[in-house]
Amino acid sequence: MNELWSGMVRRTDPYIPGEQVNGEGWIKLNTNENPYRPSPMVFEALQQALTSDLRKYPESDPEKLRVALAELHHVSADQVFIGNGSDEVLAFSFMAFFTPGKTIRFPAITYSFYPTYAALFNIAYERIPLQEDFALNAEAFYQSDGGVIFPNPNAPTGIALSLESLEKIAGENQGRPVIIDEAYIDFGGDTAIPLLERFDNLLITRTMSKSRSLAGLRIGYAIGSVTMIEALNRIKNSFNSYTIDQLALAAGVASVKDSDYFQTTVQAIIRTREQSRSVFESVGFKVLPSAANFLFVHHPDIPAEQLHKSLKDKQILVRHFSKPETEEWLRVTIGSDDEMGMFFQQLFDLVSAWTD
Numbered sequence: 001m002n003e004l005w006s007g008m009v010r011r012t013d014p015y016i017p018g019e020q021v022n023g024e025g026w027i028k029l030n031t032n033e034n035p036y037r038p039s040p041m042v043f044e045a046l047q048q049a050l051t052s053d054l055r056k057y058p059e060s061d062p063e064k065l066r067v068a069l070a071e072l073h074h075v076s077a078d079q080v081f082i083g084n085g086s087d088e089v090l091a092f093s094f095m096a097f098f099t100p101g102k103t104i105r106f107p108a109i110t111y112s113f114y115p116t117y118a119a120l121f122n123i124a125y126e127r128i129p130l131q132e133d134f135a136l137n138a139e140a141f142y143q144s145d146g147g148v149i150f151p152n153p154n155a156p157t158g159i160a161l162s163l164e165s166l167e168k169i170a171g172e173n174q175g176r177p178v179i180i181d182e183a184y185i186d187f188g189g190d191t192a193i194p195l196l197e198r199f200d201n202l203l204i205t206r207t208m209s210k211s212r213s214l215a216g217l218r219i220g221y222a223i224g225s226v227t228m229i230e231a232l233n234r235i236k237n238s239f240n241s242y243t244i245d246q247l248a249l250a251a252g253v254a255s256v257k258d259s260d261y262f263q264t265t266v267q268a269i270i271r272t273r274e275q276s277r278s279v280f281e282s283v284g285f286k287v288l289p290s291a292a293n294f295l296f297v298h299h300p301d302i303p304a305e306q307l308h309k310s311l312k313d314k315q316i317l318v319r320h321f322s323k324p325e326t327e328e329w330l331r332v333t334i335g336s337d338d339e340m341g342m343f344f345q346q347l348f349d350l351v352s353a354w355t356d
């Protein structure tokens with residue numbers, strides 16, 4: 001604590017991102033990155049964007065990408081907002097829609113950036129316990145005071161809510177913001193986009209970091225009513241005029257155009273996820289039913305922290321969350337088939353050494 005720190009800094013509890021490692025030989029299954037490279041069309045677009053135009057500022061309004069995303073999702077271009085990763089879109093959404101003095105709700109086990117933003121922007125919150133099977137308790141989100149936010153599928157559990165439940169949550173919060181973070185929706189679950197026609201309190205956030213292999217370029221977006229998108233633009237334009245750089249813009253448009261590559265890689269990850277689930281179960285793990293690109297797993301005999309550490313000693317990173325409600329679980333990102341093969345080889349050795 002420093003006397004020069006503002007109240008805002010004093011009340012922060014910064015998010016701790018998953019470890020990024022340098023050097024050869026690591027298998028990284030800890031930050032839900034995509035194991036496949038970005039589409040070849042992205043590389044072409046990046047090459048073409050490497051011109052002397054880089055001396056200029058990018059467009060303040062990334063219109064080309066907004067239009068491409070609007071076509072993809074069958075909405076109008078003024079229903080799309082683009083930000084520097086969905087983390088930025090989420091931060092802007094906290095500022096744009098949640099009000100100090102009103103209490104918002106999010107799940108007790110969820111993306112740990114939400115409590116961080118809530119602290120930063122002075123928003124009171126209730127953490128809503130999950131059901132015994134780790135699914136979200138939809139009814140507990142009805143009639144909130146200041147609005148709700150949750151991922152669908154949820155992270156780190158991977159469990160998705162039905163469209164019917166999403167509709168009820170939106171309808172039971174009329175006049176209050178309902179933010180659905182669809183970071184993982186391309187890997188499973190129903191998108192809430194069709195509900196936008198009926199609910200103007202709904203905002204859906206998306207990212208190109210996971211299903212489009214572009215975590216390194218930081219592209220996130222939101223889809224909502226024109227009024228909600230205007231609110232996000234008002235925040236963004238009071239903060240930083242150029243949140244999307246020229247290269248990210250070119251790559252984002254190219255990625256949206258290459259739907260074949262997108263489908264092929266997403267389907268490959270879903271296939272590997274389902275195979276991996278069976279393999280985990282065959283060596284005694286409990287595995288939650290995931291609609292995302294990761295599995296949340298628990299072994300009844302081996303402490304998760306120990307597994308996390310032993311795997312790291314073998315240059316394999318998975319994610320362990322040390323909070324009491326998640327400390328017995330590991331979140332394992334779905335890698336390529338080769339990476340998962342090497343991961344399971346090491347895991348089998350650890351499990352048999354522990355249970356012998």
Ligand SMILES: Cc1ncc(COP(=O)(O)O)c(C=O)c1O
Pocket residue numbers: 031032084085086087088111151155181183206207208209215218219220
């Ligand atoms: C639920 C959820 N939302 C949002 C994000 C942020 O994604 P990005 O800022 O890369 O778009 C993540 C990343 O792990 C996430 O798990």
